[in-house]
Amino acid sequence: MMVYPVKHSPLLRQPEHFIARDELKALVQKVTHNLVNIKDETGEFLLRLDDGRVIDTKGWAGWEWTHGVGLYGMYHYYQQTGDQ
Incomplete structure (x- = not known):
């Protein structure tokens, strides 16, 4: 997530990152592993x-809308990163 706290100063308008890219990727992989x-x-x-x-609302033995939400997010992450 990027935050731009100051609107009018080019110097202060630099994006501020709350988490390092490698740390974020590791978290996404962990969440994906747990979801699957x-x-x-x-x-x-x-x-x-x-x-x-x-209906199994937690595991993959059944299908519920929450499964679709998780798959949708995983698919968009894959589209953006190519990470399988």
Whole structure:
């Protein structure tokens, strides 16, 4: 994230980075690894619907909108960086 605290001074308008690029990349890789390998071992996050269906809202055994949000973010990160 870049912050431009001063509007009118070219010197002070330089972007300010809160985290180093390598540190950010390491965090993204860690989050991606955890997202891909997440499992609901206890069944705590199973969603039982009235029609009898059971949806795994945490792991990859089922599909919920939250999975799409994670994949969307991973895809855009890949588009910007090419990092697989």
